[in-house]
Amino acid sequence: MNVWLxxxxxxxxxxxxxxxxxxxxILTEKAGHLNLGIPGIMCMGGAGGCLVLNIIGGWNLPPVxxxxxxxxxxxxxxxxxxxIYSxxxxxxxxxxNVTGLAMTTFGVGLMKVIMSKLDPTVYLVGPKKIFRWPFAERTDALQYLGVLFFVGVAIAIVASWVLYRTKVGLRLRSVGENPGTADAVGINVTRYKYLATCIGSGISGLGGFYCIIDYMASQEAYLSLEAFGWLSIALVIFALWRPHMTIIGSTVFGFLFSCSSYIANIEWITVTMAAKPLLKMLPYVVTVLVLIITSIRNKRENQPPASLGLAYFREER
Known part of the structure; x- marks a missing residue:
């Protein structure tokens, strides 16, 4: 494959x-909760999956x-x-905000302790047999896009369909916009907030597991997870709080984040050592630009939920 492919x-x-x-x-924020603990949750998801793989590594189980x-x-x-966050x-x-930051600090620290005790020769071997497509040739692009990549795409599409095409999604969005009104019409606000936060955390945790086991497949992969978690929060703004838009946004972020590595391999482009950190800033710069553009256009559908970050006190409705 050429350098562009x-x-x-x-x-x-x-x-x-x-x-x-x-x-x-996005699922968490649609319920009105700004979860800044996503980096820590992704770290713990990766550590939890690797811990299980390390335990069952000697059991000779089928790869699936x-x-x-x-x-x-x-x-x-x-x-x-x-x-716990809920x-x-x-x-x-x-x-x-304080709770989310505390969860990130706790999650990153505990992940480093757990991962330092695990044997990478155990948890990185078994899954490789099934994370790749058995029918694809060795040089086929499918060998580089594992099963979990397409699972992530499917989750984003299903999440978007649930949010905008089902009663559950309508109720969840109403909880994030105005929990007092949602409560008044009989919607269990607490239940929806708990479910959205826990399910959203589970999906985010799979991202950490995917990064360690499938994408990087290396012992040092977990050291980058915290930074990827913060970028994931930035991508929510880029995607305008729409799950299906994360497919496009994540590709753009991946493209921008990979620039520092691949542009240096193009013969007619010279990249100095000082320019590489500047290239890694591109995802954050693009996020700020998107935030500015959406603020100028000021369309309601491009704005975050009205009650995002605000605690709901039922007695004050």
Missing amino acids: NFLIESLAFGAVFMYGSTGE LVVILGVMGALMMSMLMGL FLTVTLRANQ
């Missing part, structure tokens, strides 16, 4: 990490079952983090 495939595969994280964050158990481990750990911000009505 490699560049495109790398952008798609890299962007899937952001796609998982931002899709989960190994992957399923790993995914379940990632989901359980990340959804547990989401449940309890603190929904039930106890703690400040969402």
